[in-house]
Amino acid sequence: MPPPVIPAYGLALHTTTPHLGLALGDGAGYGRHQTWNLGRDLASQLQHHLGEFLQPQTWQDLAFIAVAQGPGGFTGTRLGMVTARTLAQFLDIPLFAVSTLAALAWQAGPGDGSAIAVCFPARRDQVFGGIYQKMGDDRPPLALVPDSVLTADQWQTQLQTQLRDQDIPLRLLARLPSQDGSSSPDSLGSQAAGAIVANPPEAEAVTAVLAIAQAAWLQGDRPHWSTALPFYGQSPVVTPPSTHP
Template identity: 40%
Template sequence: MTFPNFHQYGLALHTSSSQLGLSLSDFAQDTYTKTWDLDRELSNYLHQYLLDFIDQKTWQHFKFIAVAKGPGSFTSSRIGVVTARTLAQQLNIPLFGVSTLAAFAWFHQDKYDINSPIPVQMKASRGQLYGAIYTKNTENTGLKTILEDSVMMPEEWTQKLQDLQIFSQPLITPLALGMTANSVLELADYDWQQGKRPHWSEVIPFYGMSVVT
């Protein structure tokens, strides 16, 4: 049997929190996202759920893979990135690494105007937090980074927001983030449309100082 539409789909994995999220799309009519609350059982079920998720499609249907690279759980982020790197290497297709914070910002992007700052924060360890700031691109094709993912004390974060004259309340990530897998996929697709084709070896986890190890 032949498949005339090989390499028409993107596939995203989000493993950086207690919730596994998978998303696939042809960016036209077929988009599907599913989540599982696996917590520490991720390594036991990821591969089986992934195979079940792609269902009738073969691996040759995918033109790229995207993965949430962190910040988040140290172990879970590593599992997701290693899995995504292995798949991209075996299939010889691009791999996009997307910030967990960027995906969360994009998940809520409808609440913000073009060029409005979107500050995002996530709890880290030792009283610290992760912070990043984005804006929606003028063309409404993804995000522009104002402040890269950073680890800092709360007072440092407050000062950065003041220095940048950002007065909107930061988005605070929940414990479960798998539902933003489609945001990972959409942000990767914007880069794909701009001609970016990152090699799998370029994607490494952003560990920082995560809470869960």
């Protein structure tokens, strides 16, 4: 009689916004996730929610950890990355750093090979943007255009180039700016031909962070915790212009 199969549980963290997202699954049908709107309490509440969410599983049940590496808020992204790296180092298990944009693309993409452009406003009249191709649920998405910080004009150029040079459909996922945001819907590419505008909740993409890591895990990828790095894109501090001639 063959020995029983031990589930390979993975835990995913998404902290790049004031909403905390956690997900747990074994890649074989069992999975659950939850989000919390913690705002400024994210740092003080993260450990508490982690401990409660994990039950009835234990830390020793985990085969790997996945974390949203950004882009996103500087403080939240750093908090999630430090927490994930600490846990993975302590448990001596692999750590997958997953792009926030790639997770949104995975969540929205039908897996038919179409290109999925994802963007949302950044600081100082810029945007975070990347273009991904999802070929199915059994492999991580392919970055056609890696995550970057661009001006609105540069992002529009990327979209038009993708539409012109690639003979595949293009979908657009854009988190539109708030009322006082400086980026307009048009600047995020909502008027690009063939694009579809959406406004996905980012913390809910924690399920996609886990799914991407599970796909890589099943392909044999075992990244060391030390290779997981955040993608901030921008410094949270604006350097004043020099007064020297």
